[in-house]
Amino acid sequence: MTKTNSTATNLYCPKCGKTYDLSHQHQLCDCGSPLLVKYDLSKAASIVSKADIAGRPATLWRYKELLPVQEEENIVTLGEGLTPLLPLRKAGAAIDIENLLIKDEGIIPSGTFKARGAAVGVSRAKELGVRQLAMPTNGNAGAAWAVYSAKAGITATIVMPEDAPKITRNECAAAGADLFLVRGLISDCGKIVGKMVREQGIYDASTLKEPYRIEGKKTMGLEIAEQLDWRLPDVILYPTGGGVGIIGIYKALDELRQMGWVSGPLPRLVAVQAEGCKPIVDAFDKGEAESTFAKNSQTVAFGINVPKALGDFLVLDAIRKTKGSAVSVSDDEIISAVKTLAQSEGHFVCPEGAATYAAARKLREKGWIAKGERVVLLNTGAGIKYPDTLQVDVPYLDPL
Amino acid sequence: MTKTNSTATNLYCPKCGKTYDLSHQHQLCDCGSPLLVKYDLSKAASIVSKADIAGRPATLWRYKELLPVQEEENIVTLGEGLTPLLPLRKAGAAIDIENLLIKDEGIIPSGTFKARGAAVGVSRAKELGVRQLAMPTNGNAGAAWAVYSAKAGITATIVMPEDAPKITRNECAAAGADLFLVRGLISDCGKIVGKMVREQGIYDASTLKEPYRIEGKKTMGLEIAEQLDWRLPDVILYPTGGGVGIIGIYKALDELRQMGWVSGPLPRLVAVQAEGCKPIVDAFDKGEAESTFAKNSQTVAFGINVPKALGDFLVLDAIRKTKGSAVSVSDDEIISAVKTLAQSEGHFVCPEGAATYAAARKLREKGWIAKGERVVLLNTGAGIKYPDTLQVDVPYLDPL
Numbered sequence: 001m002t003k004t005n006s007t008a009t010n011l012y013c014p015k016c017g018k019t020y021d022l023s024h025q026h027q028l029c030d031c032g033s034p035l036l037v038k039y040d041l042s043k044a045a046s047i048v049s050k051a052d053i054a055g056r057p058a059t060l061w062r063y064k065e066l067l068p069v070q071e072e073e074n075i076v077t078l079g080e081g082l083t084p085l086l087p088l089r090k091a092g093a094a095i096d097i098e099n100l101l102i103k104d105e106g107i108i109p110s111g112t113f114k115a116r117g118a119a120v121g122v123s124r125a126k127e128l129g130v131r132q133l134a135m136p137t138n139g140n141a142g143a144a145w146a147v148y149s150a151k152a153g154i155t156a157t158i159v160m161p162e163d164a165p166k167i168t169r170n171e172c173a174a175a176g177a178d179l180f181l182v183r184g185l186i187s188d189c190g191k192i193v194g195k196m197v198r199e200q201g202i203y204d205a206s207t208l209k210e211p212y213r214i215e216g217k218k219t220m221g222l223e224i225a226e227q228l229d230w231r232l233p234d235v236i237l238y239p240t241g242g243g244v245g246i247i248g249i250y251k252a253l254d255e256l257r258q259m260g261w262v263s264g265p266l267p268r269l270v271a272v273q274a275e276g277c278k279p280i281v282d283a284f285d286k287g288e289a290e291s292t293f294a295k296n297s298q299t300v301a302f303g304i305n306v307p308k309a310l311g312d313f314l315v316l317d318a319i320r321k322t323k324g325s326a327v328s329v330s331d332d333e334i335i336s337a338v339k340t341l342a343q344s345e346g347h348f349v350c351p352e353g354a355a356t357y358a359a360a361r362k363l364r365e366k367g368w369i370a371k372g373e374r375v376v377l378l379n380t381g382a383g384i385k386y387p388d389t390l391q392v393d394v395p396y397l398d399p400l
Numbered sequence: 401m402t403k404t405n406s407t408a409t410n411l412y413c414p415k416c417g418k419t420y421d422l423s424h425q426h427q428l429c430d431c432g433s434p435l436l437v438k439y440d441l442s443k444a445a446s447i448v449s450k451a452d453i454a455g456r457p458a459t460l461w462r463y464k465e466l467l468p469v470q471e472e473e474n475i476v477t478l479g480e481g482l483t484p485l486l487p488l489r490k491a492g493a494a495i496d497i498e499n500l501l502i503k504d505e506g507i508i509p510s511g512t513f514k515a516r517g518a519a520v521g522v523s524r525a526k527e528l529g530v531r532q533l534a535m536p537t538n539g540n541a542g543a544a545w546a547v548y549s550a551k552a553g554i555t556a557t558i559v560m561p562e563d564a565p566k567i568t569r570n571e572c573a574a575a576g577a578d579l580f581l582v583r584g585l586i587s588d589c590g591k592i593v594g595k596m597v598r599e600q601g602i603y604d605a606s607t608l609k610e611p612y613r614i615e616g617k618k619t620m621g622l623e624i625a626e627q628l629d630w631r632l633p634d635v636i637l638y639p640t641g642g643g644v645g646i647i648g649i650y651k652a653l654d655e656l657r658q659m660g661w662v663s664g665p666l667p668r669l670v671a672v673q674a675e676g677c678k679p680i681v682d683a684f685d686k687g688e689a690e691s692t693f694a695k696n697s698q699t700v701a702f703g704i705n706v707p708k709a710l711g712d713f714l715v716l717d718a719i720r721k722t723k724g725s726a727v728s729v730s731d732d733e734i735i736s737a738v739k740t741l742a743q744s745e746g747h748f749v750c751p752e753g754a755a756t757y758a759a760a761r762k763l764r765e766k767g768w769i770a771k772g773e774r775v776v777l778l779n780t781g782a783g784i785k786y787p788d789t790l791q792v793d794v795p796y797l798d799p800l
Contacts, residue, residue: 107508
């Protein structure tokens with residue numbers, strides 16, 4: 001066995017402070033809160049340098065000292081990470097943001113950022129001896145966990161709404177997952193998974209109910225810092241459903257600051273939601289610490305149709321601590337942004353990712369984003385996973 | 401303007417030897433053959449080292465001395481290249497190939513290897529002042545050229561069979577391409593494009609009718625060499641439609657050999673086709689230098705449904721010069737391989753990529769692949785682009 005040199009020391013509860021060890025399976029804290037991973041960051045800063053990391057392969061495992069997996073042999077990888085961070089000159093100019101960038105998470109196994117959480121989550125599940133896991137999903141997380149579980153030899157039980165993107169259903173089935181459909185929302189799927197977990201003792205891989213998915217998502221923040229030569233941007237806009245990504249990015253940047261690898265204020269984090277499902281935006285506007293279940297939620301950006309996120313309080317905390325914001329955009333604005341990004345920049349993004357462009361436009365118009373600020377849009381997935389987002393009418397030509 | 405330090409010197413015809421300059425638009429040679437790019441390889445070996453390349457960003461532009469683009473400003477990039485090369489331990493053991501690897505071209509903008517040809521092809525088109533280009537496509541090439549053309553501000557006219565994967569239609573439309581559908585095969589689309597090009601003077605971006613797409617595809621070979629620490633594998637299996645990839649890989653490895661960066665015999669290159677469309681396999685078996693148009697061709701692996709490739713003679717030459725082979729597999733074998741790779745390895749690949757696994761099995765059974773040989777499967781695209789490859793029947797659960 002070869003050690004990864006992970007500097008993870010324990011799990012801790014961000015609500016009540018209770019700690020847990022790393023060598024056993026843990027789900028939520030006894031108090032009901034998600035658990036987070038704690039690292040010995042001064043040790044991390046002493047055993048690895050920025051130059052060391054620059055010389056490593058182009059996957060998220062280049063940050064292994066800041067990841068929880070203990071043994072190299074337990075790493076389950078499909079080559080995920082170090083996705084492109086690219087300038088959007090034309091689309092930026094169109095909304096008066098000169099220094100606009102996109103972090104394109106479509107260029108990753110399974111085509112969405114969910115691969116990061118699955119890679120680290122499944123690796124830790126394997127390390128902890130998990131044989132079967134279960135989760136509710138809006139599609140993409142289930143697909144990612146299904147393929148990584150297949151690689152690891154773990155049985156994945158996936159429960160998704162029948163309206164989830166069809167391709168994610170096929171990915172799960174192809175990977176040999178135990179897949180079930182539900183005529184309802186992800187919250188309905190979550191109840192079913194909860195019952196399975198209670199009654200059958202299956203490992204619960206639901207969003208934030210195991211502590212390692214967030215560590216995979218965290219690597220988006222590490223990469224943004226490294227790709228900008230360890231100078232942080234002013235604003236990061238993130239499409240927010242369960243919110244694990246925004247929590248993870250905040251955690252990553254905070255850890256880098258503690259290591260002394262970045263300095264100055266953290267980027268202002270913006271949670272972007274759809275008008276048809278905006279519990280975080282409402283809670284932010286009202287100054288509340290937690291969100292309220294959004295009834296009858298609906299949006300074309302299926303991945304962020306999450307009526308109530310378990311980690312809502314952590315999302316709100318990350319936004320407020322960074323002087324960020326929460327913004328909602330309409331489905332029409334989302335569709336329009338998909339077209340603009342594809343036509344002017346060649347980035348065919350998912351509707352969730354497109355929502356961040358629409359939100360950036362609004363925040364610039366209001367002056368909340370200032371002239372000259374460096375702004376990163378987080379595109380969480382490839383547009384090719386959503387064949388029905390755009391209605392296309394194509395003319396025919398006759399064969400000669 | 402910043403020079404790329406490209407060592408390209410001119411174009412040449414592999415059939416009649418005629419040469420052409422790099423500063424004007426060229427299509428086919430006057431003799432009708434595709435043109436290839438020639439480099440000053442001793443200069444390349446003197447101005448760049450393996451260590452230089454190792455320190456560069458993780459895109460195909462790390463090999464810029466061996467690419468034809470002259471000015472950095474003309475590079476049109478969406479972050480393509482350096483796709484994962486990963487071991488397939490379980491799937492390898494299942495077919496008695498211990499040292500089996502997959503080069504996964506699904507992890508790239510637009511989800512297929514076509515992004516490489518488009519990135520380099522569109523960059524050169526931009527450099528040469530092209531304002532409009534046209535091409536026939538089985539879908540994925542059109543999608544890739546549409547998004548890169550959008551980024552470059554070039555108008556792309558794309559003509560595809562109505563049976564091409566629907567998502568590729570949406571990608572083209574989203575990117576603002578002039579898209580047309582045809583009730584026919586890619587060969588019918590090719591005739592239409594030919595007429596457009598003749599009558600309207602549009603730049604012809606059809607397979608091998610411009611000399612730069614192959615240079616993008618070539619980078620798959622450069623990457624395989626670099627990722628294996630400059631020790632070449634024994635066999636590379638490649639799903640072959642137009643065949644640009646296999647020609648490109650051969651060209652890349654031959655150039656590396658001339659530079660002294662690799663030594664020993666080149667990998668045996670295997671062209672993999674579907675039983676329903678196997679013109680290259682037939683020509684190889686008959687010892688012919690060119691293929692014959694495959695009538696009534698049909699296969700689930702839509703991307704390799706190419707009845708007659710313009711570069712067939714170059715494909716056959718590459719196979720023979722490397723002591724390679726050409727193999728066909730059935731659609732049933734392809735579907736079965738899609739499932740095996742997803743279930744045992746977590747790689748949800750396209751049917752074309754899966755065909756290489758089925759072919760490797762056959763070649764091992766015949767003893768053509770020897771025990772212990774290192775074998776690379778080239779997966780040309782992500783399974784998520786083909787939602788209808790697998791028929792999936794999923795049970796429902798009732799909401800609680």
